[in-house]
Amino acid sequence: MKKLWIIILIVIELYSLDIYTASSNGDYFSLVLKAQNRCNFKLSPIETRGSLDNIKRLISSEKPSYAIVQGDVLEFFKKLSDIKSRKKIRFIKKLENYAEAIYAIKNKKDRLFKDITLLDENYKKLKIIKDISVGTFGSGSSITGYNILTSLELNPYIRYTAKDDALDALLNKDIFLIIYVAKFDKKNNNIASWIDNILQKYKNYLELIEINPKNLSFYKEKVKYGKNTLILIPTFFISTDSNITKNMEIYKCLNY
């Protein structure tokens, strides 16, 4: 009996599919956990630094692997990588029921930037500017931040920090802005929980502002949230598995 259990466990383990997500308290991680209940496979979320790290692990893995990534990070990868590594990714499909938004949060008590409610081309001329936090290196936010701030000619001010450190810095007026990419619930028009929490907790200090990067076709989809318009980013399920049926099955689990 004991042996049978061990065999069952080994079989389950063999059939457990590793999916690279971002941090364990991030949205991709919980997406995979929730998807487990509706799936015939055992899905195991693997903690990583973020979307770019997901791709890195995916292409360097010997066995077929799976990941959830931000659309713009995938584009970034496609543009920079060589054909060999691009070919490794066999399956790419947009998660239709899941979306992410770019949140730009500033400290409204910071007198230097009190009039800024929209970050657009005009801020090229801004001479005194503090750093802008875009998440840790290797995260999806860092690529989004880079893309957006480059188009606004603000990339010299990019600072790579974890979100909690960035929040401290913002509250201390050490930085000008946090750019953070996280889930946006289109159905209920709800923003990401971390953003919601900090906006509630520090409502006298923090506020969302709008970003309008020109000439960036990728960031065209927008959604209205309160006074602001947020930019939406599509999310993709990707895999190096050549088994298309299996990929589709996992995709269906995730796309609830």
Added chain:
Amino acid sequence: MFKLLIFLLTTIVIYANEYKILVITYYNPLRKDIEAFEKGLKKVKKEIENRYSNIKIVYTNVYIDRKKKNLIEKDIKNLKKVLKDRYLFIIAPGISKTFGEVARYLPLDTPIITAASTIDELKKYKGKVFSTGSLTKYNKTKDLQRLKSIINFNKIINVYDKTPGSYPEEILKSFSNANPDVEKVNIDIENIDKTFLDKYGDNALIFISANGTKTSKILIDRIEFILKNLEFLYDKNYKVYFYLPYFSTIYSYQNDKEVFTSSSVYSNKKNIFEYEYLQNIKYKDEKYIQRYDQAFRWYYPKILLGLRGLTNFDSDIDVLHRIVYNNLKKTTIDNPFIEEKTRYVFAFEQEEGIYFNVIRKYGILNNYLFVLSSGQKLLYPIQLMDNKTYHTVYITPQIKKLKILTLDATKAKIDMIVRIACIDENIELGKDILIESANKDKLDIKLLNISKITSFQNIDLYHKVYSVTLTTNINSKLFTFPYDEQIINIAFYSNNFSKNPIMIQMINDKKNYDSTISDNWIITKHFPTYSRDIYKVENGMDSRSKVLLSDINYLTIKIKRKEPLQIILKYFLPAVILLFLAIFISYFIFKRYSKNHIGIVSDVLLGIISIYFIYSLLIQIETLIVMDLIFYFIIFLVIIFILSAFLLEKIGYLKD
């Protein structure tokens, strides 16, 4: 833009007697910060005009907005009006667009100086033009060659965003001509990917081809981002170096050993005043070049000289970046003439000649600074450089008594306590360290106390306390109202620096001086400053013409009259009374002794002068400036009296 403007203006002030200066600017009159911007322009104008009294600066803005044609017409009309009126010296600071737009409207014989570097525009213009850009271009080509010997690259990757920068292109072109063995690869940043970097990303120099410092910085940041992400994705290491044609971009890369720019590469160990990089420039007017150099030294000395003086490039670059960065942060454009920027200039005499190094003053190569609890940074007591030992002497002067001399208002008598601390017991104030006194006979230095103190991380220092009495000059702005603010600089400098090299660091006594130090003056500020001028210090400050062997350290004191109103009460009011008295006496003498007019005149003269001297002696006089004026006025009145006496005699009023 302001830095560049000041830079250009100081470059051409040599022509102050020949030209008025018309500064042609190019800015959007509707820009958001217009108020601050125009205030800045005004400030620059004021500073330059104050500094160089012959110069008159006229601004004209020729911002050309394609949508508003009336603006263009108005500007050109204004320009023509000014052109008609005066000789010109035209400056289009830094913005090549301005040069291109404006130059064609100007008469060809008008001399133009510009920092514009767009070669195409410069070539198009057939008149007299001198671009500072051409000087740096030459220098930078040479720097690239020097860099080649340091990092031994065999490929140069010319990276641009859409189009290459015209100025960097010129540099690269002249470098490529001289180095056909170096492979040149052109690439738009949009096309840089793994395949490209796998092929070229090993031991290559990435040449940042952008117009302007900001775009250069953005370009280098983008490339670094791509590199780092690719390295992260593929666990690879690309070995590339960066070269920035725009010098001022470098400060952002304080920790990057792989980022080079012009002067960080080219280490000129000779006397930098020779400026060998200028020798091959054929420009008919040498005065321009000399002035250019001087201006450059004034505004970028810390960076330029520091970079040039470095010998051990690799180990110093990090510290250097930090210092340059920190200093640039301190730099404010609103104070273009602030001493702070230039005060660290220091010189060394070596076998191959004199060479200047601003950074070494802070012992950068071996021992960096201590930071006291007060926040003041101190030099390490022993400085080891080029196998020589230099001792740092810490000098803390403290004023005890200050008196502006009664009979000469340009001098002050000062009693002070001077504390010196040094590792070497034999260093003496008055022997190794001199103090400048306006009257050498009255300079009195007495040693009061010697003690040994242990400080600076358990290093023993000999601490000596001196009592010093001296007469010093006052930097008075004579005849400038309100006559109640003066500056005094007390100079301390090392004696015979080449034989007995010591470093002086002035430490400010943070305490505020109390009001009893002087009877009628209060010390409002006191702080250490350093000279920018070049002195030869051999047994005193002899000559300015020879090279610097030490800089001059000053205790600078700002003093203010306790009661500015006293100047009216003490001088003007008595002066008016005195005048009426003189008129009354004159009238009395005229009436009484009207027989001999010469006698009358001499009596009047004597009477007035006597009253004046009695008055001078009776009241306590802080300054004779006003009194001198009154004296001349009285002399003038006396002359009038004499003339009127002759006149009265002639018309028969006075009879013998």
